[in-house]
Amino acid sequence: MTQTPQSPAASRLFEPARLGGLELPNRLVMAPLTRNRAGADGVPGELMATHYAQRASAGLIIAEGTTPNAVGQTYPHIPGIHTPAQIAGWRRVTDAVRAAGGRMFLQLQHGGRVGHPDTSGHVPLAPSAVRFPEPLQTPAGPREAVMPRVMTEEDIRDTVADFARAARNAVEAGFAGVEVHSANGHLLHQFLAGNTNLRTDGWGGSIEQRIRFPVEVVWAVAEAVGPERVGVRISPGAHVNGVREDDTERLYPALAAALADLRPVYLHQVHADPDLPLFAELRKAWPGTLIANPRLSHEDLAADAGLRQGERLLAEGADLVALGRGFLANPDLVERLRTGAPLNRIRPEFLMHVSGPEGYNDYPVLARAQAA
Template sequence: MTQQTQQTQQTTLFDRTRLGGLELPSRLVMAPLTRNRAGADGVPGDLMATYYAQRASAGLIIAEAATPNAVGRTYPHIPGIHTAAQVAGWRRVTDAVHAAGGRMYLQLQHGGRVGHPDTSGHVPLAPSAVRFPEPLHTPGGLRDAVAPREMTEEDIRSTVADFANAARSAVEAGFAGVEVHSANGHLLHQFLARNTNRRTDGWGGSVEGRIRFTVEVVRAVAEAVGPDRVGVRISPGLGVNGIEEGDTAAIYPALVGALAQLGPVYLHQVYADPASPLFDAIRRAWPGTLIANPALTREEVAADGGMRAGERLLAAGADLIALGRGFLANPDLVERLRTGAPLNAVRPEFLMYVQGAEGYTDYPALDASGIRAAAPAAAGPRGGRRPAAV
């Protein structure tokens, strides 16, 4: 019997539940969101440890994307999980979260064509040599994308191995598990989509060929750390980062069915819509825990952090609800939603491509009376370069 069939109409966002070997105090998950606060070498520092520890009351934290190798790096100050220093930095983060009572997974992401030599030191790799259509943030500012190099069979096999090694390193760093990122226009999603995967070999063409890379990465990661420590993120139909899947309704049932045979502990659907036939099809096809991340307007985030949208997804069969910006601005989001306390407003100018504590660790929590307390002290410098748009 799946978790879906066990749910009753009385299930709420604040119920305790289980995820593999983890006991979760609620069904509210902090979604992974890139914040660009790691060091220039991809090493997480004390500021990141403070940020995540402040949010340890989430049912589960899925930490922001970390790259499994150097060529997979997307933007400046993105964390990695492929050097000893990066593993040690993440260990400081997980130690801080565990000390605050939290639970934590790490998302593994390879950018594929979403990368630049000025950032990574490498020409990007991708399923096909299809250039990213927009300028990219680099240490020297916005730069036009370069044409990626089409991955050889050796590139593919070594990248699969890098994901497995990154998963082992994440467990060594204290994470309870990892989330394989096959969404949002990054490398695995590029293999799924027709406009970025123009291959005619066994890694492209048919639906079976285009899902193969994601399946092989998840297989290798599950063999490395155990399927009960592995989640997978998908974003059916989401056209970010220049993606045009072309056959969304065909590719995702095939992908979900193939992944189900590998037994990952959860599937995480981005921008899930409870009224969508595809959401219903994925829920029926997926035998395990389904995390749903709702698409939210700024007004919905300001009004309730996504609580009502999450409740609708829970009623439609999701098991856990992942929220992003609500957790960014409210380190104690679960308690605020539970009690109906007011929410901090998101400051979008500090979301990405900036450095320092401002708009990161200086969002206040509630004090015992339910009033916004002063922002906690945070390590690291304040301020930094602001993005042109978020």
């Protein structure tokens, strides 16, 4: 007998879910997306408040990577959460999202060696003296990366404390919680990866010692704001920003098991692939909520593959599904996927290192698109 195809509206992606103390209206998460729209001082402005409020129908918004201290800044116009003005700026954003019915976490991101003195005013810190392999964007344009300063024991302790302070600042700014960024070649990932962590002390070498810094950061953040307000993002096997791992299959189950003891509310896997054994291993090692972010190309987005891959990830054990570029180009992505409506095409020329509302706040919602 021929079965009737399931309509998009019947997908589990549109079922409500619970995340700690939050009730989510659906299982679609807006992934953190760096867009360089903060002020030169890292203060979020009205552009950012509008952008996130437009996307408040997501089950959860995870706001873009935000620096916990000045030395952790990656690129120009990246927001921070370590000054009173930055806290006040984010408060305007969270107020706008809350007024639109949304829920929001803030990603805490320290760039480590992904930074430049011309941008932050500081020589970047890193686990080891391994230079970033490519030019970095600065206020004056692309510049060759500088050799980072190797973190001392005092630097490590200070950075852990800065993450905890940033988490408290985020809660003060109105966020429901924070995501600790341990992915995509930034500082915590640099401690995990063998080609960027060459240390021979207690913070490098074995898997147990390479995971120590991310685990201590998560512990300090959970102590500061409560584990129910803390998530962690990882990117197993991702060769991003020059990091390389040679023991991914052993590294991440060990990290997940160590983090599980701290009881953060979720683990967020970038480019999750249910066809790879690691996805099942992480699901086995992680007792809490698992957010899966599928790998999607621009062509996939146009074909609504986010819906199909999201359903597959839920079927294989994920609890929530994070989409990035889909939300970037479609403020009303949830409704478009629910109704099977076509998706807006991304304008890649406006993704990063630009300013203004174009390619940021001017993507049409369904009513405007249909009228056009």
